[in-house]
Amino acid sequence: MEYTDKQVQIIDTAQDLFAENGYDGTSIRDIAKAAGINVAMVSYYFGSKEGLLEAIFSRHAEYVRLKLENLIQDKSQSPFQKMEVIIDSYIDKYFSQQPFHKLVARSQLSNSNKPVKDMLNDMKKRNQDLIKRLINEGQKTGEFKKNIDVQMLMSTMLGTANQVMTTQDFYREVNNMTDLPDEEFLKILKKKLRAHLQALFKAILKNED
Amino acid sequence: MEYTDKQVQIIDTAQDLFAENGYDGTSIRDIAKAAGINVAMVSYYFGSKEGLLEAIFSRHAEYVRLKLENLIQDKSQSPFQKMEVIIDSYIDKYFSQQPFHKLVARSQLSNSNKPVKDMLNDMKKRNQDLIKRLINEGQKTGEFKKNIDVQMLMSTMLGTANQVMTTQDFYREVNNMTDLPDEEFLKILKKKLRAHLQALFKAILKNED
DNA sequence: TAAATTTAATTAAACGTTTGTTTAAGTTAA
């Protein structure tokens, strides 16, 4: 699916507003106003408000898949090094595209929007299969332990990153970092999260040398 | 704050509907219909729809605090044993009160409802302070490691549990457990999650003997 | 205790907004 500049502009705007105020909490008029377009354009281009939401997700699905596939085929890195890259790029993506990931989290919690949920599930399944292959590779070389629950492992990565992101203001308050510039605070938070997740993955995945 | 039976009935109904369809996705008329009351009763008892949401959270806050405080003061268990109890009771609560925890997750993602967010943050801060005390205790006895990021640790517990809960249907599908009875599936899932979290906590907290 | 009075609970109807979507007229570009 290809989109014109105007359509992409609508998608981007809607993505931010959906993430900020929720799907139900965002009206088409809000989107139209923020994007500087007429309310009828959403129906014209995407059929409906729900169609717009689907367009938002489909635009991301392909990008993620490609990136993962390329990484896994890379033969210059060991399985655990690849795992570290996955953690890194995941955190980067989480923080650089917070609105989108908030939207994903919201959509997973929601019961409506069956096509959207199916799309998210397909996305996740594909990604998880790729990671499973990576783990199998590491088990063959003896770098990884034998019994690994891939799904629990991924739930920890996604869940922890999500939790840290959604409660970052709380984290900031508790640690007296409210007077720090946003950028610097996020840098520290990312660093902490990265170290934390890598320690967790190491404990679960790696065989003691 | 004390509530009459009728008020509790409204709170319980609203809690389920909010969790299922979101705050914005649930109308006062939906709540009234499901609870078998008139639409005006919500405004009459709780002032507004938002007031109802606050009532939902305030009812839980006290309960959690009491339980945690009692556990920590218990001298018959070691710090790590207490930590295991915390994980267990957390998982139990997560699964037995899924609608409520979905609602919490939704509310944390949402930007509106400042009083509600403040209440959630207070709740979390109190709980985290108690757990911090528990960890300090374990560090004094030498059972726990020195450098522990309590907030990252809690983010992993809450985040992982949340992620597993919200994507349980996906977990079920991928592992070919769709024909299993609900109850049995949840039992297995809880067991896996418990083992997973305990392994994580052990790796992060405990000193090698 | 019985009746009278006050307070609380409950109702249906109506309020003004806002919602997603459609229409029909207009503009721009191919």
Added chain:
DNA sequence: TTAACTTAAACAAACGTTTAATTAAATTTA
């Protein structure tokens, strides 16, 4: 001269909340 785009206006439906009237319960008075 088509076709694609863009618009303002209108649509019915749903929203949270308020109103005023009515019933039920509690309290006071006789």
